[in-house]
Amino acid sequence: MTADREFVARDTAAHPQALTPIYKTSVFRAPHRPLLSLQNSLSEVTGPAFGQHEIGPLDNDLVRNYARAGGAPVGERIIVHGRVLDGSARPVPGVLVEFWQANAAGRYRHRNDNFDAPIDPNFGGCGRCLTDAEGRYAFRTVKPGPYPYRNRVNDWRPAHIHFSVFGSGFAQRLITQMYFEGDPLIRHDSILQTVPDPAARERLVALLDLNASVPLHTLAYRWDIVLRGARSTLFENRLQGN
Amino acid sequence: MIPQDILGNLPETPSQTAGPYVHIGLIPKQAGFDIFETNIGDVLVGPATQGERIRIEGRIFDGTGALVRDALVEIWQADAHGRFNHPADRQPGPRDETFRGWGRTGTDFETGLWAFETIKPGRVAGRSGHKPMAPHVSLWIVARGINLGLATRLYFGDEAAANAEDPVLRIIEQPARRETLIAPRSLRDGQPVYTLDIRLQGEGETVFFDV
Numbered sequence: 001m002t003a004d005r006e007f008v009a010r011d012t013a014a015h016p017q018a019l020t021p022i023y024k025t026s027v028f029r030a031p032h033r034p035l036l037s038l039q040n041s042l043s044e045v046t047g048p049a050f051g052q053h054e055i056g057p058l059d060n061d062l063v064r065n066y067a068r069a070g071g072a073p074v075g076e077r078i079i080v081h082g083r084v085l086d087g088s089a090r091p092v093p094g095v096l097v098e099f100w101q102a103n104a105a106g107r108y109r110h111r112n113d114n115f116d117a118p119i120d121p122n123f124g125g126c127g128r129c130l131t132d133a134e135g136r137y138a139f140r141t142v143k144p145g146p147y148p149y150r151n152r153v154n155d156w157r158p159a160h161i162h163f164s165v166f167g168s169g170f171a172q173r174l175i176t177q178m179y180f181e182g183d184p185l186i187r188h189d190s191i192l193q194t195v196p197d198p199a200a201r202e203r204l205v206a207l208l209d210l211n212a213s214v215p216l217h218t219l220a221y222r223w224d225i226v227l228r229g230a231r232s233t234l235f236e237n238r239l240q241g242n
Numbered sequence: 243m244i245p246q247d248i249l250g251n252l253p254e255t256p257s258q259t260a261g262p263y264v265h266i267g268l269i270p271k272q273a274g275f276d277i278f279e280t281n282i283g284d285v286l287v288g289p290a291t292q293g294e295r296i297r298i299e300g301r302i303f304d305g306t307g308a309l310v311r312d313a314l315v316e317i318w319q320a321d322a323h324g325r326f327n328h329p330a331d332r333q334p335g336p337r338d339e340t341f342r343g344w345g346r347t348g349t350d351f352e353t354g355l356w357a358f359e360t361i362k363p364g365r366v367a368g369r370s371g372h373k374p375m376a377p378h379v380s381l382w383i384v385a386r387g388i389n390l391g392l393a394t395r396l397y398f399g400d401e402a403a404a405n406a407e408d409p410v411l412r413i414i415e416q417p418a419r420r421e422t423l424i425a426p427r428s429l430r431d432g433q434p435v436y437t438l439d440i441r442l443q444g445e446g447e448t449v450f451f452d453v
Binding site: 005007016020031033039042045046050066087108112125126128171176201226227228 | 330
């Protein structure tokens with residue numbers, strides 16, 4: 001192989017299994033056959049890069065990026081920030097972080113969402129940024145509302161923000177959801193329960209961060225994201241007799 | 243905040259489903275609104291891109307045979323020279339600097355079709371001691387009901403010789419399962435089209451990888 005590092009195997013216990021009947025849609029969308037384990041090749045250790053020129057100046061400010069002139073979305077203004085780290089606790093700089101969410105009433109701006117809570121004319125619900133040299137990301141938004149969905153008869157999603165993160169290699173690609181400290185819906189949520197390990201579920205919960213709040217203006221939550229780690233392939237060439 | 247283990251390693255953040263409204267964040271135009279000046283990922287080829295223009299397309303089926311019409315598909319591929327636009331690719335030879343090699347799209351809400359306009363990639367070096375890989379495109383699929391993104395590959399039906407020695411296809415024990423990754427070639431209005439339907443579960447189930 002012409003790259004000198006590869007990703008460590010995913011810890012499957014940290015992730016949901018594919019088949020999680022408590023989340024009903026997974027039942028017909030889960031492969032029945034085991035995944036085929038693949039040692040990393042160049043196709044997995046490489047991945048796309050994105051440039052600052054592709055990101056608009058308001059892309060990380062959901063309070064302003066869809067607001068009409070003079071308007072602002074209704075809801076609890078918050079800052080969400082944190083770092084993207086790898087499995088060796090090193091910051092991951094310059095990677096694309098994208099996020100999307102419902103508005104303060106729990107309504108998504110999406111043609112397929114027919115929940116009868118109102119659309120907010122000043123709120124789109126999506127944003128993105130690149131991590132800085134220390135792996136930090138930050139955005140401003142309004143706290144999303146809970147949202148009912150068809151699973152069990154009375155299932156409600158806790159307030160949550162969806163995240164999509166790129167690392168340096170395509171095999172690090174991750175989509176997940178962030179929840180809010182203290183939300184009583186968390187312990188009832190079918191989708192969060194797909195993560196088997198309670199300690200792993202805790203890692204999806206953002207903590208209130210008064211230190212990062214703006215007094216008299218905006219509260220803040222902090223949430224760090226960890227991508228899978230890499231290891232050096234120190235002796236592979238010699239062992240393979242190349 | 244996140245506890246390190248005894249060697250100082252951090253556990254990976256758990257995956258969660260992308261949900262039915264993944265389009266809002268990743269392809270807002272498909273969700274039904276326009277917000278960003280630059281929509282990332284909807285075009286792979288430009289006028290200067292080197293290589294044979296192709297279309298790759300397919301549909302995704304669940305375990306009952308129903309279309310999955312709310313999936314997001316991303317692709318990652320080498321350029322026409324078999325080079326990735328990434329510093330870890332230190333293969334010798336030319337590289338197409340105009341080609342990022344990545345794209346994303348949603349399956350159509352009506353027809354369930356996903357499609358990319360791209361170029362046919364060249365062969366890429368395999369792991370040490372192995373043959374070069376046959377031309378292929380890496381696919382990554384997320385959707386409502388999928389808890390962790392599914393990784394698979396598209397290989398090209400008109401590359402029989404290269405496919406026969408591909409080090410990844412060869413580790414699939416059952417020959418019939420290899421066929422789930424091979425897209426036949428056809429011509430539509432003079433343009434080459436490779437079609438790969440993906441079956442998430444059951445008969446003809448697509449091979450998915452733990453990469």
